[in-house]
Amino acid sequence: MKENKELLEVKNLGITFFTDQGALPAVQEVDFKIYEGETLGVVGESGCGKSMTALSLMQLIPTPPGKITSGEIIYKGEDLLKKSQDEIQQIRGKEISMIFQEPMTSLNPVITVGKQIMESILIHDEVSKEDASRRALEMIKLVGIPMPEKVFASYPHQLSGGMRQRIMIAMALSCQPSLLICDEPTTALDVTIQAQILRLINKMKHEMNSSVLLITHDMGVISEMADNVIVMYAGKIVEYTAVKNLFKNPLHPYTLGLMASIPDIDSDDEEELEVIPGSVPMLYELPKGCFFAPRCKYAKEICHNECPSMIDKGENHLVRCWKYDKEHGKEWEDE
Amino acid sequence: MGSYLVKRVLQAIGVILCISIITFFVLNIVPGNPVRIMLGEFADEATIARVTAEMGLDQPIIVQYFNWLKNMLMGDFGVSYFQNKPVLDILVTSFLITAKLAGIAYLLSIVLGVVVGVVAAVNRGKWIDSFLMTLSVFGISAPSFWIAIILQIFICLKLNLLPLSGISSVSSFILPGIALGTRYAASVARITRTSMLEVLSQDYIRTAQAKGLKKWAVIIKHAFRNALIPVITIAGSELGSILTGSVLIESIFQIPGIGKMLVDSINTRDLPIVQGGVMYIAVICVIMYLVVDILYTFVDPRITLGKESES
Ligand SMILES: Nc1ncnc2c1ncn2[C@@H]1O[C@H](COP(=O)(O)OP(=O)(O)OP(=O)(O)O)[C@@H](O)[C@H]1O
Ligand SMILES: [Mg+2]
Numbered sequence: 001m002k003e004n005k006e007l008l009e010v011k012n013l014g015i016t017f018f019t020d021q022g023a024l025p026a027v028q029e030v031d032f033k034i035y036e037g038e039t040l041g042v043v044g045e046s047g048c049g050k051s052m053t054a055l056s057l058m059q060l061i062p063t064p065p066g067k068i069t070s071g072e073i074i075y076k077g078e079d080l081l082k083k084s085q086d087e088i089q090q091i092r093g094k095e096i097s098m099i100f101q102e103p104m105t106s107l108n109p110v111i112t113v114g115k116q117i118m119e120s121i122l123i124h125d126e127v128s129k130e131d132a133s134r135r136a137l138e139m140i141k142l143v144g145i146p147m148p149e150k151v152f153a154s155y156p157h158q159l160s161g162g163m164r165q166r167i168m169i170a171m172a173l174s175c176q177p178s179l180l181i182c183d184e185p186t187t188a189l190d191v192t193i194q195a196q197i198l199r200l201i202n203k204m205k206h207e208m209n210s211s212v213l214l215i216t217h218d219m220g221v222i223s224e225m226a227d228n229v230i231v232m233y234a235g236k237i238v239e240y241t242a243v244k245n246l247f248k249n250p251l252h253p254y255t256l257g258l259m260a261s262i263p264d265i266d267s268d269d270e271e272e273l274e275v276i277p278g279s280v281p282m283l284y285e286l287p288k289g290c291f292f293a294p295r296c297k298y299a300k301e302i303c304h305n306e307c308p309s310m311i312d313k314g315e316n317h318l319v320r321c322w323k324y325d326k327e328h329g330k331e332w333e334d335e
Numbered sequence: 336m337g338s339y340l341v342k343r344v345l346q347a348i349g350v351i352l353c354i355s356i357i358t359f360f361v362l363n364i365v366p367g368n369p370v371r372i373m374l375g376e377f378a379d380e381a382t383i384a385r386v387t388a389e390m391g392l393d394q395p396i397i398v399q400y401f402n403w404l405k406n407m408l409m410g411d412f413g414v415s416y417f418q419n420k421p422v423l424d425i426l427v428t429s430f431l432i433t434a435k436l437a438g439i440a441y442l443l444s445i446v447l448g449v450v451v452g453v454v455a456a457v458n459r460g461k462w463i464d465s466f467l468m469t470l471s472v473f474g475i476s477a478p479s480f481w482i483a484i485i486l487q488i489f490i491c492l493k494l495n496l497l498p499l500s501g502i503s504s505v506s507s508f509i510l511p512g513i514a515l516g517t518r519y520a521a522s523v524a525r526i527t528r529t530s531m532l533e534v535l536s537q538d539y540i541r542t543a544q545a546k547g548l549k550k551w552a553v554i555i556k557h558a559f560r561n562a563l564i565p566v567i568t569i570a571g572s573e574l575g576s577i578l579t580g581s582v583l584i585e586s587i588f589q590i591p592g593i594g595k596m597l598v599d600s601i602n603t604r605d606l607p608i609v610q611g612g613v614m615y616i617a618v619i620c621v622i623m624y625l626v627v628d629i630l631y632t633f634v635d636p637r638i639t640l641g642k643e644s645e646s
Contacts, residue, residue, distance in 0.1 A: 060544055085550075093547035105538040110560050110635055119556075120546045155636040171546070 004035040007076065007178060007211050008057070014070035015052050015061060015235075017283075024283035026052050026066070027235045031310070034179065039205065039212040041226030041243065043219060043258065045280055049235040050215045051101070054181045057213075058092050076178075094124040097172035099201075101184040103165035107156040113167045114140070114152030120174045139170035142207075143200060162193035166200065173204055180205065181213045186221070198225060219262050223247060228316075231255050234281055234291040237310065241317040251319040253296045290322070302328050343628055347621045354617040355407075359400050362610055407614065413607035415600075422611040426593065430615065432502060433592035436584065437577045439512030444519035444577070445570055451520070452527020452566075457554060459532060467524065474521025479580060483514035483587045500589040511588045515580055519573050526569050530562040537561070564635050571627030575620045 015027035027049040034040050042050050055061050056068050059080070073080040075095070080088065100106045108116060117136035121127065127135070140148040143166040156164055165185060172180060182201060186194035202225060205212050214225055222229050222243060229246050231239040231254065239252040250256050257276035278295035281287060287294055293303040302322050310318045311325055322328045370387050371378070387393050391402060406413065412422035455467040490510060491499040498507045534540065535558050543557040582594030593612060600608040632638050 058545055060541060089547045089549060091547070092545055098545045100538060100542065102538050106542045108539040108543065108557050108561070109637060111557075119548070123547050157637050168542075171542075 004037055006033055007036050007038075008034040009074040010053075010057075010071065011074070012071040013053065013056060013068070013073070015049070015056055016067055016069045017065045018067065019065050021284045025235055025286070026283060027056070029309075030071070030232075030237055032230055032237070032240060034211050034213060036178075036211055037209065038228065039202075039214055039226045041222040041229040042213065042215045042232060043217055043222055043229065044232035045217065047280060048232040050232060051183050053232075054098065054183050054213060054215055057179075057181060058096055058098060059088050060092075060098075090124070093120050093172075093177070094175045095177055096179045096181065097175070097177040098181040098183065099165070099168045099172050099185050101187055103161050103168055103188060106168055107164055109156055112153050112155055113159065113164075114154075117167070117171045117174055120171050124175045135174065136170075139174050140167070143167070143170045143173075143204070144196075145170075161189050162197065165189060165193075165197055169197075169200060169204060173208055173210075176208050177210055179211045179213065180208075181215075183215045184217070185214075187216075201225075219258060231258070234286065235283070236291060236307075236320065237318075238292065238320045239318065240310070241315075241319075245315060245317050249317075251313060251317065251324060252292075252321050253298050253323075254292050290320070298323060298332065300331055302331070339632070340629070343625060347625050350621050351614075351618055355404060355614055356400070358610055358613045358617075359403060360396070362606060363396060363399070403610070407611070412611035412615075415608050416605045417603055418605075418608075422607045425596065425608060426611055426615050429591060429593040429596040430619075432590060433578065433581055433585070433594060435505075435508050436511050436515065436590060436592060437574075437581055439508050440516030440519065440577050440581070441574065443512060443516035444523050444573065447516075448520040448523025449527050449566065451524040453531055453554070453559065453562075455524065455528045456531030456535065456562075464528075468528070471521040471524045474517050475525070477517065479514050479518060480583055480587055482517055483511070483584060486510045486514055487587075500587075502590055507588075507590075511584045511590060514587075515577060515584045519577060523566065523569060523573070527562065527566050530565045531558060534558045534562045560634060564631070567627055567630055567634065571624055574623045578616060578620065 010030060010032050013027060013030040014025065017024040017026055030049075030053055032040065042053065044050055052061060052066065057073060057075075057080070059068075061068065068081060071081070075091070080091065083091070107113060111119075114133065114136050117139055118129070118132045121132040121135055122129070125132075137148055137152055140151055145151050145163060145166055151159065151163070151167075156167075159167065169185075180201070185201065186197050189197060198221060201212065201214075204210075212225075214221070216222060226243050229241065229243050230237050231246075231252065233254050239246065239250070239255045246255065247259075250259050254276070261275060276295055281291060281294065287304070288306075289302070289304040290296070290299070290307050293299040296303065300322070308320050308322050308325060310320050312318055313324055323332045370383050370390070370392065374383060374386065384393075391399060394402075403413075410423060412426065414420070415422055415425060418425060451467050451471065455464045458464045487499055487510065490496050497510055498504065501507055535554075540553060540557055543553045548556070579594075581592060582598060584590070585592040585595040586598070593616065597609060597612045599605075600612065
């Protein structure tokens with residue numbers, strides 16, 4: 001991992017949804033760090049808690065029914081969960097910004113995009129309207145939008161999805177945040193636009209000197225963009241390491257499954273894509289032991305009875321699997 | 336925007352013409368010769384024929400219609416059969432009274448309804464929400480005449496705070512306004528609440544929060560304007576209902592408004608007043624709807640564009 005200054009540390013984060021079906025643990029025991037200038041990738045299947053983890057950093061979890069039930073979120077040395085609503089509002093958009101999955105619906109339909117960018121600036125910086133408007137226009141230029149003046153005065157419905165996501169990026173970066181959270185920023189976009197948006201995020205990250213938390217379910221995106229990566233499964237981190245390590249030496253059986261399901265364009269033979277058998281457990285019927293055990297071809301008795309904690313395999317490679325436990329790991333050795 | 340406006344104005348004119356045709360022909364089919372009624376039972380046939388000719392009532396009905404329309408366009412609504420005054424003067428006088436009543440009721444319904452709806456939505460599921468919504472069910476189901484009578488009994492007779500009836504002062508309009516407006520306030524409140532809840536769950540609200548906006552800034556600047564769109568529709572269509580609903584309230588509170596005057600004129604078969612009155616109300620309603628539609632384009636930029644790209 002990069003040895004930069006630490007920007008954010010999440011410790012033992014737990015998020016629970018209190019619903020008619022009972023208390024659903026959407027996120028459990030999540031620990032990670034983001035360093036200055038780092039891009040931390042988060043991968044995992046739909047519903048594994050990626051968005052909730054991201055939203056919790058800004059305390060934007062839908063409450064009720066959701067609630068952060070445990071943990072600490074240490075940002076620049078201070079626990080965000082201990083801050084008042086007022087203090088959090090000063091951090092949102094200024095220190096930590098977010099880009100969402102749905103560019104089509106994430107902008108207010110009745111306000112021009114220029115005004116929406118201006119608003120972000122006016123909330124946090126004491127500048128005149130003219131200055132804010134000038135800065136908003138600059139941001140629109142910076143994210144590579146043609147005819148910025150015209151776009152400034154446009155309403156969201158007059159812009160394409162890719163344009164709107166660029167506007168979202170311009171808005172999120174208008175106050176030069178230290179951390180930019182991108183929650184599947186390209187999932188809703190055309191394939192051709194996806195690469196452009198990712199490149200833009202990378203470029204802006206370097207220009208603004210920000211860190212990025214990048215959520216995706218695309219391993220390809222992770223390999224291109226991220227420094228470190230978290231693999232999540234059913235609300236828990238199962239593997240956490242540098243991207244290089246993950247691709248060279250994936251450890252967790254779930255990660256192995258994810259890797260095997262990446263289509264390999266270079267290979268000629270009609271090799272069938274491997275699919276992980278079974279499906280993600282529902283939150284109200286999580287297994288007792290390791291959440292992945294029911295689908296895991298390596299699972300032994302211990303896996304069904306007890307959930308392992310994160311095991312340090314050295315080289316900053318953390319994995320939540322009994323196979324790599326000092327004691328229990330022996331059971332797998334002769335295979 | 337321009338072409339949309341022209342289209343809407345043409346539409347409005349079409350609607351008014353249709354109403355004029357229906358009004359005119361329906362009222363002229365109604366049995367009973369107005370001249371006979373006007374001159375009394377003992378008038379001789381010659382006088383009746385002379386007056387009928389004087390008033391143009393012997394001409395073909397189509398010609399009568401066009402004459403009537405042409406005169407109306409020039410501001411001449413005819414002369415009342417019985418009051419011997421120009422119809423327009425009578426209409427304007429009584430309409431101004433109704434307008435005061437309807438205006439108070441309308442203002443009450445919009446302001447109170449919107450405030451209650453927003454407060455309920457923002458406090459969704461809390462006791463204040465349940466309380467306000469229970470109150471609104473009550474408001475919708477209570478008949479206006481019942482509210483009127485209850486108000487008269489308590490506020491006027493028991494507490495003696497406001498005048499019981501008549502139009503002697505501005506305060507005379509308060510109770511009738513409340514009686515007339517309550518039900519619409521309640522329905523505006525319910526629509527506003529539903530619309531606000533819908534909007535508050537939208538992605539762009541989360542975006543606004545993520546910017547660091549304060550809670551009420553999010554509600555007012557981002558949620559409210561979007562939530563207003565269906566409220567404006569309801570508010571527009573309610574105007575007509577309030578004008579019609581005022582007939583009942585006007586008679587309970589003895590207010591000489593256009594509703595009471597129309598009912599009286601129908602009883603006496605004072606055709607020019609009835610025809611003119613219906614047209615007058617129709618034109619006002621159509622204009623109000625037009626205003627609402629134009630208002631729409633200010634609140635929701637998507638509407639204008641939709642129309643433009645169509646044409
Ligand atoms: N309002 C809610 N009520 C109950 N459960 C919820 C609610 N919102 C989210 N959840 C649960 O929280 C879990 C995590 O959701 P989250 O949105 O973080 O998933 P995700 O990893 O971002 O998935 P995706 O890739 O589809 O965006 C899901 O299993 C979901 O069922
Ligand atoms: Mg998500």
